[in-house]
Amino acid sequence: MNKHSGHSLNHILLITWNFPPKKGGMENLNWNFYKYLSGHVKVSVIAPCSPEKDNAPNIYRAPVKGFPFFLMYALLRGLYLVYTQRPKIVFGGSLVVAPLLIFFKLFCPVAAYAHGLDVIYNNKIYQILLDFSLRFLDGIVCNSRNTRRLIQQNNYHVKNLAIIPPCIEVDYYITPPSSRFLKSKYILSLGRLTERKGLIEFIENCYGAILARHPDIEFVIAGGEPKEAVYHREGYKKKLIECIASNNLQDKVHLVGWVNNDTKKQLIIHCECMVFPVIPRKNDVEGFGIVAIEAAACGRPTVAFDVDGVGDAVINGVTGQLIPFAEYLKMAEAIKLIIDGTADYQFKMEAVKNKYGCSHTAFRYLDFFEKLYSHDT
Numbered sequence: 126m127n128k129h130s131g132h133s134l135n136h137i138l139l140i141t142w143n144f145p146p147k148k149g150g151m152e153n154l155n156w157n158f159y160k161y162l163s164g165h166v167k168v169s170v171i172a173p174c175s176p177e178k179d180n181a182p183n184i185y186r187a188p189v190k191g192f193p194f195f196l197m198y199a200l201l202r203g204l205y206l207v208y209t210q211r212p213k214i215v216f217g218g219s220l221v222v223a224p225l226l227i228f229f230k231l232f233c234p235v236a237a238y239a240h241g242l243d244v245i246y247n248n249k250i251y252q253i254l255l256d257f258s259l260r261f262l263d264g265i266v267c268n269s270r271n272t273r274r275l276i277q278q279n280n281y282h283v284k285n286l287a288i289i290p291p292c293i294e295v296d297y298y299i300t301p302p303s304s305r306f307l308k309s310k311y312i313l314s315l316g317r318l319t320e321r322k323g324l325i326e327f328i329e330n331c332y333g334a335i336l337a338r339h340p341d342i343e344f345v346i347a348g349g350e351p352k353e354a355v356y357h358r359e360g361y362k363k364k365l366i367e368c369i370a371s372n373n374l375q376d377k378v379h380l381v382g383w384v385n386n387d388t389k390k391q392l393i394i395h396c397e398c399m400v401f402p403v404i405p406r407k408n409d410v411e412g413f414g415i416v417a418i419e420a421a422a423c424g425r426p427t428v429a430f431d432v433d434g435v436g437d438a439v440i441n442g443v444t445g446q447l448i449p450f451a452e453y454l455k456m457a458e459a460i461k462l463i464i465d466g467t468a469d470y471q472f473k474m475e476a477v478k479n480k481y482g483c484s485h486t487a488f489r490y491l492d493f494f495e496k497l498y499s500h501d502t
Contacts, residue, residue, distance in 0.1 A: 134213045134495050136167040138206055140199050140225060141218025142192065144172035144184075154238075154291045154415075155218045159184075161292070161487040169206055171199045199225055207232045214494045219243045220265075223258035234263040234497040236285075241268065241412025241434055244275045259283055263497045266490070268413045269434030275410070287493045290437055291415050292486035295478050298390060298422035305395045306388070307379075311343040312460060313396035315389065315416040317351040318361045323404040323430070325368045327453070328378065331402065334457035336377070339464050344378045347392055393423040398445070398463045401429035402456065414438035417445065418481045426470060428459045442470045444477060 141155045155170075159181070162168050169183040173195045179186070185206075187198035199222070206212065207229055215229040217237035226235040246252070256279075259265070264285035267273040273286050312335070316322060324346060335342055350362050362380070369378045384392065393399070399420040403411045411433035418438055420427050427445035429435050441447045446468070448456045462468040479485055 134166060134491065134498050136169070136210060136212040137162060137494065138169050138171070138203065138210075138212040138215045138229075139218060140171045140203060140215065140222050142173055142195060142221055143218060144170060145175060145177075153293070157292050157294070157483045157486075158218075158490070161483040162490060165487060165491060167212075169210070169212065171202050171206075196222075196225060200228060203229060213498050216494075220255060220259075223262065224254050227258055227261045230261050234494075234500075236262055236264040236266065236494070236497060239265050239267045239272050239276060241272045241275065241410040244272060244279065245408060245410060247408040256281060263500070264493065266493060269437035271410070271434040271437070272412055285493075285497065287489075288437075289486060289489045289493070290481060291413055291418070292481055292483035293415070293418055293422055295422045295474075295482045298393075298419065299424075299474075300390070300394075304391070306392050307343060307345065307395075309341055309343050310339070310397055310464065311345045311379075311395075312464075313392055313399050313420075314344070314346045314348070314401070315392070315399065315419075316348045318346075318348050318365060319351060319409075320361055321404060321406050321409050321411060323402040324365055326404060327400065327402040327456075328368055328372060328374065330453035331457045331460075332374070332378075333372075334454065335460055335464075338461050342397070342464060344374075345381060345392060345396070346378065347381050347384050347389065349383045389419075390423065393420050393425055396420075396425055398425060398460060399427040399429075400456075400460065401427055401435060401439075402453075403430050403432050403435055405432050405450065411435055418477065421445070421472075421477045421481070424472065424474065426463055426468065426472070428456055428463070430456070440476055440480065443473055444470075446470060 144155050159168050159170050171185050174187045174190045185202050187195045213233055215226060215233060215235045217223055217226050220237050220239050220243040223237050229235050259281045265283050267286060267288050268291055270288060273288055314324060332344060369375060401414055401417060414435040417427040421444035427439050429439050429447055430450045431447035432450050436447055439445045439447055446459045
């Protein structure tokens with residue numbers, strides 16, 4: 126019996142706009158919330174329409190695609206579930222649904238997860254609604270210290286703030302090495318192709334210095350443009366291709382597009398290290414950096430600029446190295462030492478499991494929800 130099995134917190138309702146059938150990266154955040162908390166309490170989910178079926182109980186999907194239809198469905202279905210099933214907490218998967226949570230405040234405590242961009246999204250109407258809605262929330266779970274800072278510096282009225290980083294299923298990544306993606310050694314970047322990722326600057330200011338010592342090292346970039354994202358726009362891939370061509374690196378830098386989970390794991394396992402040269406940008410933010418903990422689960426280090434929420438995704442000196450922003454020579458040197466096999470960091474898988482493993486994270490959520498519920502009763 127787990128320590129929460131006898132607690133009165135026996136049912137949680139999750140309302141989330143991002144809940145695809147299990148995929149990868151940040152898309153798994155709400156899925157993992159549902160899966161691992163369901164091992165301790167009942168979790169119901171209200172999610173958007175999807176052509177794929179959910180092979181799991183208590184998932185209610187909007188019958189029609191589109192955000193407005195999801196909002197209407199979530200409100201009506203949520204009120205019905207609150208009235209008939211009496212969940213103890215209603216939790217929003219992001220601050221995008223914060224205005225909806227107001228309607229459930231009369232029945233039980235309400236809280237939401239903050240990712241970063243949903244805090245600072247540059248739209249006047251959105252910010253007015255957000256400022257109004259957050260006054261009614263009993264708490265917010267932040268994915269990083271930086272996201273908490275963004276909430277605090279905007280003077281939002283929030284009663285309880287907790288930091289719980291995204292979690293991953295660590296055991297999924299701990300597998301024997303599969304066939305190599307490339308025969309040669311390579312460094313790796315994973316994620317959406319956006320200006321914020323700093324890949325062009327990395328190629329122009331860092332990759333050449335690495336090639337000077339390791340002329341055979343290649344650079345694999347996996348990911349595509351975020352066509353369905355609210356904030357980002359297309360066009361960065363074209364700029365990236367032009368940068369590669371202008372530096373005569375067509376044989377060294379490989380754009381492989383979006384990859385499935387198995388290919389992603391294969392890429393990580395055989396890379397020398399993950400690179401994460403994020404650039405701070407106005408009205409944009411790297412909320413966390415989940416690829417860094419995926420790399421850590423595979424036993425591969427990440428070298429990253431210590432900006433935005435990235436510092437919470439890398440345990441400095443354990444799962445990789447954090448570099449002061451824009452110090453490309455230091456970043457290049459750190460990567461070269463990893464390729465040489467002489468990098469000074471002490472990798473500990475137990476530290477990865479304790480900080481980012483979903484089974485541990487589930488208890489942090491439950492402890493936070495119990496605090497909110499006990500204050501409300």
